[in-house]
Structures are given as structure tokens and as C-alpha cells.
Amino acid sequence: MEVRVPGRCPEPGPVTQPSAGIRDAGFAGTAGDHLAALTRGRIAMERRTFLKTALAATTSAMVMPGLARAQAGKPATIAFFVKNVTNPFWKACRIGAEKAGKSLGVTVETVAPTKPDNIEEQTRLVEDWIVKKPDAFVFVPVDYKALVPSIQKVNAAGIPIVNYNNRMTGVDLVSYIGSDDEVMQYELCKYLFKTMGGKGKIVHIDGVPAAITAQNRKKGFERAVKETPGIEVLASQPGNYRRLPAVQVFENLMQRFPVIDAVVCANDDMAVGVAEALASAGRGDKTRVTGIDGIPDATAAINAGKMFATADFSGHDQAHLAVTAAVRKLRNQPVPKEMILPVVIVDKGNVKGFMKTPEERDPPDWNKYAAGRA
Known part of the structure; x- marks a missing residue:
């Protein structure tokens, strides 16, 4: 009985002359030569298998550093x-x-x-x-x-x-x-326009034009405007999602337009700045301001009556x-x-529930969001 040791080749048996069939097939050399060649081939094959296994293990360690740690x-x-x-x-x-x-x-x-x-x-x-x-x-x-x-x-x-x-x-x-930025801005604008009776003069303060969030929010804004013929867009200019640039842009627009019924801002940081600029100019009670994000400054401004609404981007x-x-x-x-x-719209009616700081907020329920039940 032949016993094979893992990782080793069996010893070759007795050397015999090749059969006529082998000779006739054109093979040169003795049967011992053929067996030696087969042995060398098997060793080479096992070496290749070992290298492949080692490479796979190395690759696995590279692509799964978390598992290694x-x-x-x-x-x-x-x-x-x-x-x-x-x-x-x-x-x-x-x-x-x-x-x-x-x-x-x-x-x-x-x-x-x-x-x-x-x-x-x-x-x-x-x-x-x-x-x-x-x-x-x-x-x-x-x-x-x-x-x-x-x-x-x-x-x-x-x-x-x-x-x-x-x-x-x-x-x-x-x-x-x-979030779906287009839907979020669309829903917020439709809500704003409805409270305005479907008519009025508005200004749009855009975000960073290259940002996909800004592009999609602008699409939502434009769709809502298109569906509300009584809304007149006086101007649409970027504030780059930052308070100071937005204030600078809006102060110039206030000089150009003595009547602005609403300002739709692509985020809350800009909206808070716009609300402050309106208050400083004595026009805070005449213009409704909306933003997106639900940051603490915005919810505080809504609670104080300085901003009209936001959407909780969380x-x-x-x-x-x-x-x-x-x-x-x-x-x-x-x-x-x-x-x-x-999409969750936050206004004076429900703002109290959104005034927690990020430190105070409860963690989201993974299972609820993963199941689409949030």
C-alpha cells in the first residue's frame, strides 16, 4: 500500500522500460525519466499553489485592516x-x-x-x-x-x-x-408659497454651485416656482453656504429691491445671516426667511420669530x-x-421639539432607518 505524506511527492517505483505504445508515441527517454519529470512538475505545481495561498492571505490582510486590528x-x-x-x-x-x-x-x-x-x-x-x-x-x-x-x-x-x-x-x-435635497427644498418652498397665498417677490440665496446638494436644492426651488405662477424671483445668487458671504450678497440685493416678501436660502447658516441683515435694516417683520439644516442658531431664530422655517437635514x-x-x-x-x-419641516408650531443641541440629541434608531420606517 502506498502512503502519501502531505506536502511530499511519493517516491518513484522501480524503473521499467517504456512500453511500445510510449515509444511509438514519440516520447524519448526511459520511464524513470518520465517519472522524474512528473515529480518535478508536481513540486512546481505545489509551489505555485503555496504562493497563491500566501498571496491571497496577504491581499486579505491588506483589504481587511479592520479584521486585522x-x-x-x-x-x-x-x-x-x-x-x-x-x-x-x-x-x-x-x-x-x-x-x-x-x-x-x-x-x-x-x-x-x-x-x-x-x-x-x-x-x-x-x-x-x-x-x-x-x-x-x-x-x-x-x-x-x-x-x-x-x-x-x-x-x-x-x-x-x-x-x-x-x-x-x-x-x-x-x-x-x-436626504433627497431636491424634494426637501421643493416641499419647503411649496409650504412657504402656500402661506404667502401663492404670490410674492422672492430672492434665492444659493449654496456652493459645485456642490451636488446645492444643485439639487436649486432644482427643487425652481420646480416649486414653476408650479406657482404668482411667485416672482427677483434674484438668485450664491452665498457659498456661509453666513458672511451670504450677508454681503443679500445687503446688496436689499439696496436694489425695496420689497422682498421672502428669501429662500440653501442652508441655515446663510438664512440666519440674512435674517440678521433684515433685522438690522428694519425689515425683519416684512420678509419671511427659510433655510435648511435645523442648526441651533436657526431653530432659535424661528422660535424668536426672526426666521420663518427650515428643514431638518440633521x-x-x-x-x-x-x-x-x-x-x-x-x-x-x-x-x-x-x-x-x-423631509421634516420645522416652523414656529413645532420648533420646540428641535431645539436640542447636537450634544443633547438622541441617537437615531438604526433599525428604523434601515427598514425605511423613519
Whole structure:
């Protein structure tokens, strides 16, 4: 009986002369030569198999750093990106992400450009963090097109990515978590126009034109205007999602237009600035101002009667859910391909329920959002 030892070839048997059939087939040499050749072939094949196995193991370790860290007893690290550190919305995002990290036992590192919404700086930051090899990226692009090549490099490095707030295409994502910006601005404008009796003169303060959120919110605004013939748009100009630029733009518009019935702003930071400019000019009680985000300054302004309404974009909840999605991916738990938060309009009637700071807000219910029941 022949016994085979794993990883070794059987010893060749006695040498015999090749049969006539072998000789006639054109094979040269003895049967011993053929057996030796077969032995060498088998050793080469086993060596190739070993190398393939080793390569697969190395690749697995490269693309699953979270698993490697978990096996080493170290907490996973999530690189959490924001667009800037000046807008209160991104502060809410950071707090939501840190809360999720703390509850899930992972380290959340916040990454932000020093220049607000700067494409070149965010590109460098992405490349720096690829070298640092975090377990996952939770990413929002300052420009959803310009950052595609950088995120493709993250894909090539095998680092999983959860995209939140500004949807990206052309890259491999674990999940997208955010809101439908067009629907949100559309619903908010329809509500505003209805309270105005379907007529009036309005100004639109846009966000960063290159941002997908601003583009989609503008589409929602334009759709609502088109459906309401009594609304006259006096001007539409960008405020770049920041308070000071928006105030500067709006102060010029106030000089041009003595009557402005409403101002639709693409976010709350700009809306709060516009409301303050109107109050300073003595026109605060004559113009309705809307924003989007539900930041504390905006809910306080609504409560004080200085702003008319906002939509709760909840950076806190988006970020909390996005970090949770990244951790679930690392732990091989199911994650939906997208989670879309519902539109919630906040005005004087319900603002009390939205006046908590990000630190005070309760964490979102993952199961409810994942099931689409939020």
C-alpha cells in the first residue's frame, strides 16, 4: 500500500522500460525519466499553489485592516471627513460621528480642510489617509465630481467607504446616507408659497454651485416656482453656504429691491445671516426667511420669530448612521445600499421639539432607518 505524506511527492517505483505504445508515441527517454519529470512538475505545481495561498492571505490582510486590528485587540479607526470647521452643520456631524464611535467602541478621527470647502486640500487629505490605512472612510466630498479620482484610489487600497450628505457616483461605496435635497427644498418652498397665498417677490440665496446638494436644492426651488405662477424671483445668487458671504450678497440685493416678501436660502447658516441683515435694516417683520439644516442658531431664530422655517437635514443623524454603517461593514453585518432621511419641516408650531443641541440629541434608531420606517 502506498502512503502519501502531505506536502511530499511519493517516491518513484522501480524503473521499467517504456512500453511500445510510449515509444511509438514519440516520447524519448526511459520511464524513470518520465517519472522524474512528473515529480518535478508536481513540486512546481505545489509551489505555485503555496504562493497563491500566501498571496491571497496577504491581499486579505491588506483589504481587511479592520479584521486585522480586531484580531490584535485594537479598536478600528474610522477616518471621518467634513467639508469645513466653520459651519455649525459640520460640527453637528462631528458630534454625531463621535457619539456613534464611542457607543460602538471604535476610534473616529475627524478630517477637515483648513480652508472651507477646498478641493485641493481635501484631495491631499484623502491621499494622506490612504497612507495611514484607517479601517474605513466615512466621506463627504467638497466637490462630488472633482474628488472621484481620489476616492477611486481609496477603492484601490481596499478601504471601505460610506458616503454621506453629498452623493457620489463612479466609485465603489458600502452605502450612501443622506436626504433627497431636491424634494426637501421643493416641499419647503411649496409650504412657504402656500402661506404667502401663492404670490410674492422672492430672492434665492444659493449654496456652493459645485456642490451636488446645492444643485439639487436649486432644482427643487425652481420646480416649486414653476408650479406657482404668482411667485416672482427677483434674484438668485450664491452665498457659498456661509453666513458672511451670504450677508454681503443679500445687503446688496436689499439696496436694489425695496420689497422682498421672502428669501429662500440653501442652508441655515446663510438664512440666519440674512435674517440678521433684515433685522438690522428694519425689515425683519416684512420678509419671511427659510433655510435648511435645523442648526441651533436657526431653530432659535424661528422660535424668536426672526426666521420663518427650515428643514431638518440633521447632520447629527446622518453622521451617526454613516459611522454605524462603516462599523457594521467591518463586522460583516448587513448594511443597506442607501438610507434616505425623511423631509421634516420645522416652523414656529413645532420648533420646540428641535431645539436640542447636537450634544443633547438622541441617537437615531438604526433599525428604523434601515427598514425605511423613519
